[in-house]
Amino acid sequence: MSSKHTPFAALSGFLAVALLAVIALAVAGVFDRDDGGTKGASGANGSLASPSAPLPADASVADIYAQVSKGVVQVESRANAAGPLGGVEEGTGSGFFIDDRGRIVTNQHVVEGANQVRVRLGAGQDPIPAKVLGSDPSTDIALLKVDPGDVKGGVKPLALGNSGKLRVGEPTIAIGSPFGLEGSLTTGVVSALKRQVESPNGFAIEDVVQTDAAINPGNSGGPLLDARGRVIGINAQIASSGARANSGVGFAIPINTVKKVVPALERDGKIKRPYLGVSTADVTEDIARRFDLPVKDGALVTSTVDGGPAERAGIRPAGPTGRDGDILLAVNGEAIKNPGDVADRIEDLEPGDETRVEVLRDDKRKTVTVTLGERPDQPASP
Numbered sequence: 001m002s003s004k005h006t007p008f009a010a011l012s013g014f015l016a017v018a019l020l021a022v023i024a025l026a027v028a029g030v031f032d033r034d035d036g037g038t039k040g041a042s043g044a045n046g047s048l049a050s051p052s053a054p055l056p057a058d059a060s061v062a063d064i065y066a067q068v069s070k071g072v073v074q075v076e077s078r079a080n081a082a083g084p085l086g087g088v089e090e091g092t093g094s095g096f097f098i099d100d101r102g103r104i105v106t107n108q109h110v111v112e113g114a115n116q117v118r119v120r121l122g123a124g125q126d127p128i129p130a131k132v133l134g135s136d137p138s139t140d141i142a143l144l145k146v147d148p149g150d151v152k153g154g155v156k157p158l159a160l161g162n163s164g165k166l167r168v169g170e171p172t173i174a175i176g177s178p179f180g181l182e183g184s185l186t187t188g189v190v191s192a193l194k195r196q197v198e199s200p201n202g203f204a205i206e207d208v209v210q211t212d213a214a215i216n217p218g219n220s221g222g223p224l225l226d227a228r229g230r231v232i233g234i235n236a237q238i239a240s241s242g243a244r245a246n247s248g249v250g251f252a253i254p255i256n257t258v259k260k261v262v263p264a265l266e267r268d269g270k271i272k273r274p275y276l277g278v279s280t281a282d283v284t285e286d287i288a289r290r291f292d293l294p295v296k297d298g299a300l301v302t303s304t305v306d307g308g309p310a311e312r313a314g315i316r317p318a319g320p321t322g323r324d325g326d327i328l329l330a331v332n333g334e335a336i337k338n339p340g341d342v343a344d345r346i347e348d349l350e351p352g353d354e355t356r357v358e359v360l361r362d363d364k365r366k367t368v369t370v371t372l373g374e375r376p377d378q379p380a381s382p
Helices: 022-028 061-071 255-268 285-290 309-313 339-346
Strands: 008-010 072-080 088-097 103-106 116-120 128-136 141-145 171-176 184-198 204-211 223-225 231-239 250-254 278-282 299-304 327-331 354-361 364-371
Touching: 061 072, 061 171, 061 184, 061 223, 072 103, 072 171, 088 171, 103 255, 128 255, 141 255, 171 231, 204 231, 204 255, 231 255, 250 255, 278 339, 299 309, 299 339, 309 364, 327 339
Parallel strands: none
Antiparallel strands: 008 231, 072 088, 072 116, 088 103, 103 141, 116 128, 128 141, 171 184, 171 223, 184 204, 204 250, 223 231, 231 250, 278 299, 299 327, 327 354, 354 364
16 A cells, blocks of 8 residues: 655554644644643543553663563554455554553554454464454544453553653663564664644644654554653654655654543543634744734634634634734633643533633633534644
């Protein structure tokens, strides 16, 4: 299956996710910056507790591999091919156990559209049928389940870390099945934090972990680990010039996002996110000076979705001068300093909630009541 030559690519055996210049698009109003987060996803305020203890601080990479590799699986998917010729598409990725109940986390794009999913634990072992309990393209996370009784030697869940406490330069270990080579290990460091990448359905994934550990097609869904064998992320994408192979820049979905999403996926099979229906841009000092704005921070509304919650409530997008649009200042009393705050302020809310949005309009503060909607499957067109 061919893929476009794009700067970033997904890592599954046959699917590619093209990444765009996300920040520039958000400023231009191409898609919504009120991503909605995951905490408020249909009551998904609970988090996933780590089922296992980490290894000692002085554990070697070999020690970590010996312990952790038993909980990493190869994911095999089969899907009906699109187009008039039909047929079947097969793909491979990776995944890992998160508890002794047989639940496995992988990337959504690894199992997207699949009508059959199996997992394999180690070379020479027969594949085990897996059920997709739920998936979320907006975070590229999927939850699978196998019968623990089918796992020879028993399920070995991995310890879960805290991606919120990572620092640039900390060691990383990636384990997965690149190019179908099961149980492959590479090492590196956290090379950057708080990156933003595009999800399979076009929304932004925030707080992504960047690593220089070599990851390649087939690593998708596998764990990125810290120096004590704790999962800090799910390997998902690489920077690529078109070859879709390791370039020294890989991206992992943060494990803290996984902890928030998994309970809702098991309960509902999907995530329902609150939706404001706006695209916004930073109110920088330069923009404030250029358009003679009375504030130096906030989120300038660049566009509203036709028929969306914000438009129905009367929130106004900016015109050519930048002066006739609303600037979002607060949601339910919580200040908005930049576009990223818009998502943060509504992530604990639910679709249907009535929300007080404070805006600056014609140099005066005004409160608008918005009934939040449910975020659509795709970003709004410009």
